[in-house]
Amino acid sequence: MDYRDWEILKVLHSQKNLTKAAKLLFITQPALTNRLKHIQEELGTAIVTRESRGIHFTPQGEYLVHCAEEALAHYQKIKENIFNMSHNKDNEVVGTLKLGVSNFFANYKLAQILKLFKMQYPHVEFKVITGWSKDVSQLIHNKDVHISFVRGDYSWRGLLKHLLFEETICVTSKNEIDITDLPHLPRIDYRGDYLLKSIIDSWWTENYTQPPFISIEVDQVDTCKEMVKNGLGYGILSSRTLTGIEDLYKIDLIDEQGNPILRRTWIYYHEESLELNVVRAFVQFIKSLNWKDI
Structure with missing residues (x-):
């Protein structure tokens, strides 16, 4: 088995579908099937089984995927260390910085921050993965990114974190309302991060015995905000x-x-990643920002 085989196993495990995995790996499905067959023959065991809903990994396959993730992470660490050693003499800040970014932060803050950072370090490139804070926190935990911007208080052992800013959560409406009347007023609800949802739900149960009257459900906070601005109901927003x-x-x-x-927004990172010039420079840059101006 080689590096490409580890990559194949990781992608196939995440997709559970040969067609989707082949597309992400930029190979044909027959070539992927043939390579998978070769891996199984080499190891003398079944790694996957085909079912109507897609690919299912056997216990041996699940173990192999875990090994693949470790092997790929180790290889990436070797590449980064070699790169860092090559540029450490002049303390030059170059390379690709991998960021996991919550959807809100990506939409409202990230572009300005990267622009300011690039002005200081023009030779740095970025690979950005966006998503819900829960998923972004998992990315840094798994070391799939160097740094994660996360909204909410997630706890991971072995991670360093730095508080960027705090914000209140508020009931918002087009016109003045009496907060004691909320159970009887139309609410615009949206699918948000589960930590935020749990905070709002806990506050509601502490203050009301009736469930909220959800008149409209949407999947994005910006959609909810537009509904509130147009007087269609109230929302509970950061x-x-x-x-x-x-x-x-x-x-x-x-x-x-x-x-x-x-609600707090943090950056999370591993202490060992600070050995990389590009990570260390970015963390120092983030800590130096005045977030009231961002």
């Missing part, structure tokens, strides 16, 4: 989502002690 919008009525959520309920 305050940075509403930056620059002045003509909305807002009430911050507070806990039982009367303190505002906050």
Whole structure:
């Protein structure tokens, strides 16, 4: 088995489909099937079985995928160390920085940050993966990226983190409303990160005995915001989502002690990754920013 075989196993495991995996690997499906057959013959065991819903990995296959992930991560670490050694003499900051970024941060903050960083370090390139904060936090935990921008308080052992900013969560509507009437008012709900949803749900159960009246459900926070701006109902949104919008009525959520309920945004990274000039420079740059101006 070689590097390409490890890559094949990892992609096939993530897709559970030969056609999709072949497309991502830039090979034909027959070539992928043939290579998979060769791997199984070499190891003398079945790695996958075909089912109506796609590919299923055997216990031996699951173990092999785990080994593939470790082998690929180790190989990537070797490449990064060699690259870093080659440029360490002049302390030059070059290379590709892999970032995992929450959807909100990618839409509202990332472009400006990368622009400022590129002004200082023009030879750095970026590979960016976006998604829900839960998925982005998993990326840094698995070492698939160097740094993750995550909204919410996720706990991973062995990771360093730095707080970027805090924001309140608020009930928002086009017109003034009485917060005690919320169970009877139409609410625009959206599919958000599960940590945010759990915070909102906990606040609701502490303050109301009735479930909310969900009049419209959407899948994006920006869609929810537009619905609220057009007076179709109220929403419960984080305050940075509403930056620059002045003509909305807002009430911050507070806990039982009367303190505002906050949502935090962090960067997460592994200490060992700071050995790379490009990672160390980016972390230092992020820590130096004045987030009130971003």
